[in-house]
Amino acid sequence: MKKIIKYGLISLIAVLLIAFGGFYIWSEQTYKPTKQLHALVNEKEWKVQDGFVVIEPKKSNGTGIVLYPGAKVEPEAYAYYSKQLAAKGYTVLIADVAFHFALLDVNKAADAKKLFPQMKQWYIGGHSLGGVAAASYAYKHQDEVEGIIFLGSYPSKSSDFTDIDMPILSLYAEYDGLSTVEKIKENEHLLSKETTMHKIKGGNHAQFGMYGKQKGDKEAKISAIEQQREMATATKQWLDELEKN
Numbered sequence: 001m002k003k004i005i006k007y008g009l010i011s012l013i014a015v016l017l018i019a020f021g022g023f024y025i026w027s028e029q030t031y032k033p034t035k036q037l038h039a040l041v042n043e044k045e046w047k048v049q050d051g052f053v054v055i056e057p058k059k060s061n062g063t064g065i066v067l068y069p070g071a072k073v074e075p076e077a078y079a080y081y082s083k084q085l086a087a088k089g090y091t092v093l094i095a096d097v098a099f100h101f102a103l104l105d106v107n108k109a110a111d112a113k114k115l116f117p118q119m120k121q122w123y124i125g126g127h128s129l130g131g132v133a134a135a136s137y138a139y140k141h142q143d144e145v146e147g148i149i150f151l152g153s154y155p156s157k158s159s160d161f162t163d164i165d166m167p168i169l170s171l172y173a174e175y176d177g178l179s180t181v182e183k184i185k186e187n188e189h190l191l192s193k194e195t196t197m198h199k200i201k202g203g204n205h206a207q208f209g210m211y212g213k214q215k216g217d218k219e220a221k222i223s224a225i226e227q228q229r230e231m232a233t234a235t236k237q238w239l240d241e242l243e244k245n
Contacts, residue, residue, distance in 0.1 A: 030072045030073065030074050030100050031070075031072055031073045031074065031077060031206075031209070031211035031212065031214065032074050032076075032077070032211060032212075033074060033076040033077040033079065033209075033210055033211055034077075034210050034211060034212055034224070036210060036224065036225070037076070037077065037079060037080050037210035037211075040080045040083070040210075040225070041079040041080050041083050045079075045083060046076070046079055046082075048096075049115065050111065050115055051095065051096050051108070051111060052075070052093040052094060052095055052096060052111075052112060052115065053075040053076055053078075053079065053082075053093070053094040053096065054091070054092070054093050054094075054115075055079060055082045055083055055085075055086045055091075055092045055094075056086060056091050056092075057086045057087065057088070057089045057090060057091060059089060060089060060091055060118075060119075061088070061089030061090065062118075062119060062120035062121070063089070063090050063091070063119065063120065063121050063122070063123065063146075063239075064090070064091045064092075064093065064112065064113075064116055064119035064121070064122045064123070065082075065085060065090050065091070065092045065093070065122070065123045065124070065125065065149070066093050066095060066108070066109045066112045066122065066123070066124045066125070066134070067082065067092065067093070067094045067095065067124075067125050067126060067127070067130070067134075067149075068095050068097060068102040068108065068124075068125070068126030068127070068130030068131070068133045068134045069094065069095065069097065069100070069102065069126070069127060069130050069209070070102075070126075070127040070128035070129055070130050070152075070208070070209065071100065071101055071102070071128060071129045071130075072100045072101070073100070073127070073128075073130075073209055073211055074100070074211065075094035075095060075096050076094070077209035077210050077211040078094050078127070078209050078210075079094070079210075080210055080225075080228050081208075081209075081228050081231055081232055081235075082094060084228070084229070084232035084236075085232060085235060085236065088236050088239075090239075091116060091119065093112045093115070093116070095108040095109075095112070095130075097130075097133075101129070102126060102129055102130040102132070102133035102134075103129055103132065103133050103136075105133070106133045106136050106137050107137060108133075108137075109122070109124050109134070109137050109141075109145075110137075110141075113144070121146045122144065122145055122146060123145065123146050123147045123148070123149060123239070124137060124138050124145050124147075124148055124149070125148060125149025125150065125151060125169075126149075126150070126151065126153060127151040127152055127153060127208045127209060128151070128152055128153050128178065128179060128205065128208070129153070130151075130153065131148075131150045131151060131152070131153025131154065131155075132153060132154075132155060132156050132159075134148060134149075134150075134153075135148060135150075135153075135154075135155035135156070135159040135161075136155075136156065136158070136159050138159070138166065139155070139158075139159040139160075139161070139164075142164065142166065145166075146167065146242070147166065147167035147168060147169070147242060148161075148166060148167075148168045148169070149168075149169045149171070149235060149238075150168065150169065150170045150171065150172075151171050151208040151231065152171070152172055152173060152176050152178070152179040152205050152208045153170075153179055154170070154179065154183070154184060154187040154188075154190065154191070155187070155190045155191070156190075157190065159190070160190050161190060161191055161192040162189065162190065162191075162192065162193075164192050165192065165194065166192045166194060167192070167194045167195075167196075167238075167242055168191050168192050168194060168195040168196070169195075169196050169198065169234070169235060169238045170184065170188075170191065170195060170196070170197050170198065171198050171200060171208070171231055171234060171235070172184045172197070172198070172199055172200070173199070173200045173202075173203030173204050173205065173207070173208070173220075173227070174199060174200065174201050174202055174203060174204075174221075175202065175203060175204040175217075175218040175219065175220055175221060176203070176204055176205040176217070176218065177204065177205055177216050177217040177218035178205045178214070178216055178217060179205060181199070196238055198234045198238075200222075200227055200230050200231070201221075201222075202220060202221035202222035202226075202227075203220055203221075203222055203227040203230070204217050204218050204219065204220035204227075205217045205218075206220075207220050207222075207223075207224045207227040207228070208227070208231065210224050210228065
């Protein structure tokens with residue numbers, strides 16, 4: 001009997017190790033920033049600091065933004081979008097999450113606040129599954145977050161903002177093959193009454209970052225630069241409106 005238990009435990013451990021090894025290999029096969037992004041953002045314009053890719057403005061407006069990447073996407077892929085926000089005074093921290101999977105590192109935003117304690121207020125956002133993770137953090141820390149930015153994403157049912165006073169910006173794309181327009185609409189009831197919906201005509205899922213094509217996505221009808229600029233413009237307008245109020 002003892003031998004059976006012993007061999008059973010050994011077999012279980014072996015299976016778990018193989019499963020973890022497979023997940024680790026999968027998680028390391030990441031989407032990397034394109035050459036086009038590197039042409040738009042000089043590496044000197046960002047710094048890697050304590051688990052974040054940080055893009056700071058020349059003059060800070062006292063507001064920080066934490067972005068969670070999509071699954072298996074390198075944080076630098078969001079540097080151009082972040083650079084445009086930094087040009088308006090926002091300090092942007094793109095999270096380098098555990099195993100490139102934001103749902104395993106939901107509380108990463110807390111590290112950002114420790115890194116920049118001088119910030120007066122914080123917004124949080126994310127792309128795809130990164131948006132799900134950002135919503136989860138915001139739902140549990142409502143007093144610490146001024147608003148949420150969804151990039152081709154929406155909250156899970158466990159993060160229902162229907163009756164919560166939380167400004168939300170939902171940027172979604174016409175040709176998103178993963179977070180489709182249909183899925184965005186199906187989950188719109190989970191968003192707060194203070195939600196602004198912005199549809200990017202001609203855009204797709206992968207162009208919420210700049211990392212090339214993604215399996216399962218549709219072909220975009222606009223360029224990555226066009227989508228990135230529309231994202232940034234819509235985000236800045238939304239933030240400006242909140243500051244007025």
